[in-house]
Amino acid sequence: MIIKVGHLNGEVKLYDLADQTSAGHLMQLIQSELGCEVQLVNAGESIAASALLGSESIYYVTVDAEGGKKKKKKKKNFAKPKKKKHRHRKVKLATLKLYTIDNKGTVQRSHKQCPQCPQGVYMAKHFDRHYCGTCHQTFRMDEATIRANLEAIKKQQAAKAAAAAAAAPAGGAATGGAAGGKKGKKK
Numbered sequence: 001m002i003i004k005v006g007h008l009n010g011e012v013k014l015y016d017l018a019d020q021t022s023a024g025h026l027m028q029l030i031q032s033e034l035g036c037e038v039q040l041v042n043a044g045e046s047i048a049a050s051a052l053l054g055s056e057s058i059y060y061v062t063v064d065a066e067g068g069k070k071k072k073k074k075k076k077n078f079a080k081p082k083k084k085k086h087r088h089r090k091v092k093l094a095t096l097k098l099y100t101i102d103n104k105g106t107v108q109r110s111h112k113q114c115p116q117c118p119q120g121v122y123m124a125k126h127f128d129r130h131y132c133g134t135c136h137q138t139f140r141m142d143e144a145t146i147r148a149n150l151e152a153i154k155k156q157q158a159a160k161a162a163a164a165a166a167a168a169p170a171g172g173a174a175t176g177g178a179a180g181g182k183k184g185k186k187k
C-alpha cells in the first residue's frame with residue numbers, strides 16, 4: 001500500500017509499504033532519513049508506534065522541540081519567617097475567675113458586666129480595655145490603670161525570661177527538655 005507522509009518542508013512523500021505496517025516502522029524509516037527523532041501525526045493527534053497505518057490518510061512528520069518542555073518551577077524562598085497564628089486556648093473552668101469570694105462568704109465580681117447585654121455577660125479584661133465577646137462593646141481603661149497593667153506585664157515577662165534563662169543550662173541542649181523545665185518551674 002502507498003502511505004502519504006507530509007514532511008516538515010511541506011513536501012508530501014509516498015512510501016510503498018507492506019499491508020499492516022505499524023507506524024513505528026515508518027517512523028524508523030523517516031528517522032534514518034532525517035537523522036533525528038520524529039513523531040507521526042494524523043488528524044491532529046500523534047500516533048502510537050504500535051498503531052497500524054492506513055493508506056487513506058496522510059501522516060505528518062513532527063519533531064520534538066526542546067523549547068516545548070515545561071520550565072522547572074523555581075523554589076520559593078521566603079524572606080520573612082512564618083507568622084504564628086493566634087490559637088484559641090481552652091481554659092478549663094474559666095468562669096471561676098469571674099468571681100472571688102472573701103472570707104465572709106460574699107461574692108465579688110472581678111470582671112465588668114456588659115451594660116448592653118443581659119445579666120451574667122462579663123467582659124474580658126485586657127491590659128487596656130474591657131471587651132464584650134457577645135456584642136463587641138469595648139471600654140478603654142483610664143491611663144493610670146493601663147500603665148500599671150503594662151508594668152505588671154513587663155514584670156511578668158522579665159520573670160519568665162529569668163526563669164527560662166535559669167532553666168536553659170540545666171535543661172541541656174535539647175529544646176524539648178528546656179521547655180519541660182520551664183513548665184516545671186511555673187508550677
Ligand SMILES: [Zn+2]
Pocket residue numbers: 114115116117121132133134135136137
Ligand atoms: Zn455585650
